[in-house]
Amino acid sequence: MTQNNLLNDIQNATPLPLTQGVKIAYQGIRGANSFEAAGKLFPNGELVARHTFEDVFKAVESGECDYGVLPVENSTAGSVSAVYDLILRYRFYIVKALPMAIDYCLAGLRQSELSDIENVISHPQALSQCEEYINKMGFEQIPCPNTAVAARDTARKKCLNIAAICSYKAAEEYELKVLDEHLQDNPYNATRFIVISKRLYIDENANKVSLCFSLPHVTGALFKMLKRFDALGLNLTKIESRPIAGKDFEYLFYLDFSGNVRSDGVTELLCRLDEELPEFSFLGNYAEDI
Amino acid sequence: MTQNNLLNDIQNATPLPLTQGVKIAYQGIRGANSFEAAGKLFPNGELVARHTFEDVFKAVESGECDYGVLPVENSTAGSVSAVYDLILRYRFYIVKALPMAIDYCLAGLRQSELSDIENVISHPQALSQCEEYINKMGFEQIPCPNTAVAARDTARKKCLNIAAICSYKAAEEYELKVLDEHLQDNPYNATRFIVISKRLYIDENANKVSLCFSLPHVTGALFKMLKRFDALGLNLTKIESRPIAGKDFEYLFYLDFSGNVRSDGVTELLCRLDEELPEFSFLGNYAEDI
Numbered sequence: 065m066t067q068n069n070l071l072n073d074i075q076n077a078t079p080l081p082l083t084q085g086v087k088i089a090y091q092g093i094r095g096a097n098s099f100e101a102a103g104k105l106f107p108n109g110e111l112v113a114r115h116t117f118e119d120v121f122k123a124v125e126s127g128e129c130d131y132g133v134l135p136v137e138n139s140t141a142g143s144v145s146a147v148y149d150l151i152l153r154y155r156f157y158i159v160k161a162l163p164m165a166i167d168y169c170l171a172g173l174r175q176s177e178l179s180d181i182e183n184v185i186s187h188p189q190a191l192s193q194c195e196e197y198i199n200k201m202g203f204e205q206i207p208c209p210n211t212a213v214a215a216r217d218t219a220r221k222k223c224l225n226i227a228a229i230c231s232y233k234a235a236e237e238y239e240l241k242v243l244d245e246h247l248q249d250n251p252y253n254a255t256r257f258i259v260i261s262k263r264l265y266i267d268e269n270a271n272k273v274s275l276c277f278s279l280p281h282v283t284g285a286l287f288k289m290l291k292r293f294d295a296l297g298l299n300l301t302k303i304e305s306r307p308i309a310g311k312d313f314e315y316l317f318y319l320d321f322s323g324n325v326r327s328d329g330v331t332e333l334l335c336r337l338d339e340e341l342p343e344f345s346f347l348g349n350y351a352e353d354i
Numbered sequence: 355m356t357q358n359n360l361l362n363d364i365q366n367a368t369p370l371p372l373t374q375g376v377k378i379a380y381q382g383i384r385g386a387n388s389f390e391a392a393g394k395l396f397p398n399g400e401l402v403a404r405h406t407f408e409d410v411f412k413a414v415e416s417g418e419c420d421y422g423v424l425p426v427e428n429s430t431a432g433s434v435s436a437v438y439d440l441i442l443r444y445r446f447y448i449v450k451a452l453p454m455a456i457d458y459c460l461a462g463l464r465q466s467e468l469s470d471i472e473n474v475i476s477h478p479q480a481l482s483q484c485e486e487y488i489n490k491m492g493f494e495q496i497p498c499p500n501t502a503v504a505a506r507d508t509a510r511k512k513c514l515n516i517a518a519i520c521s522y523k524a525a526e527e528y529e530l531k532v533l534d535e536h537l538q539d540n541p542y543n544a545t546r547f548i549v550i551s552k553r554l555y556i557d558e559n560a561n562k563v564s565l566c567f568s569l570p571h572v573t574g575a576l577f578k579m580l581k582r583f584d585a586l587g588l589n590l591t592k593i594e595s596r597p598i599a600g601k602d603f604e605y606l607f608y609l610d611f612s613g614n615v616r617s618d619g620v621t622e623l624l625c626r627l628d629e630e631l632p633e634f635s636f637l638g639n640y641a642e643d644i
Contacts, residue, residue, distance in 0.1 A: 207497045287584040294577040304594045
């Protein structure tokens, strides 16, 4: 992207259009965390289930869906790097974000009691986030592809001694009974969801900017970069380094800062970085409750 | 930790003792990636399997094992944050590190051919890392707790149409036939393993320092911090921010830099930060091939 392109893109970006009747792709099945986040982000949207993260990108790329909703960061499990990789590959933008608390319950058949449960089924990450609880209760663990599938399979198996570890929404969706609550070892367990779009939109109340760039692995490179953000009084809200595939002395950085790209000096700084750095991507400027 | 404690700890740290006959705890079963990493890190050690990450810490805490080997970072999946949390909780140190390439193969029964395979079994992360391949081949996915369990279960099930997605080591361990190779979508797929210890050891050739600290979420706080590292010419090799549970305006940072803690000014800087910051942990100074 050349300086002029980036400048034009930012200047010509319109606010996110009204979302009445839009089609939203999400990864997973009804009751999945992404399904719940998509419903909160687009209360009037039509939610469309897709099998994989990339299938969500494909649905937006083809125009079949207007936007996609995906997880990017989990307070206990860190970044969902695959999503960042796909944003870069498809050259999409982030147009909205939502941090959502993830609260797990134990959900079984209506006829089950907590004392009946011997096996718990869930995604391995959810199982590991509830490990203390599972050990305390002496349950056997059964892994499955995601927490909503755990709920669906629990409903289908019709075994009194099996329960899912899933969200309350998934328990409700598959008509399961909540047998126990707030199972996660770390009470603060939040996941950040983003809305991806083929086109760049910048909302009036946009308060967060996301960038991705590479830096040579030389002393002080990151420091010199951050100095330029500091000079504008910008506050970083996320920074993460990742080694670049096959390039031993270069790092990729993901960086978020609070602010609006149209405020004093910010567009100019981004255009300069875009010119100077071998790899630089402006991923978006969007509204997020902080 | 007060300044004096940290200064004493660093000054009194001895090099890692000879590792003949040591007992090493790792998470998983024989053939798991952690098992392979532990074998490379301690060719003469006795490897002891443990069920969970925390069980590895408990084995070292109780003195049953001398060290533990755990994954901390994956080039495609990001940080294994749970391990960092445990290091802080147990007040352990990092005394060695090893980045290891993770290469997946398709492993079935000796009597199976690639054309027989209809179902693949593996950890959901491994399945997602090989998604393009799985879709191309039209395989059904069966999730399981880890890639070594996938290999073991493939051997046990004795079905010609089932194969595991696992390491070559796991295929060998469970006497499976390699039916296809290098399955991962991203050819560069490495995981960083660390050795944890109850005591701080600093090797002669220690070239990496790991820190964890919290910063108030005020403009420029991180920048001012990095300025002090830059002033000593230190090169950051990893930086990652994470929101702190229940503290909306504070962030936890994981930071690695190249160098030896005993070189000019470094011990002094760390002792000052330890005094100034509400939360500061020196996680270790150790040898890692960079």
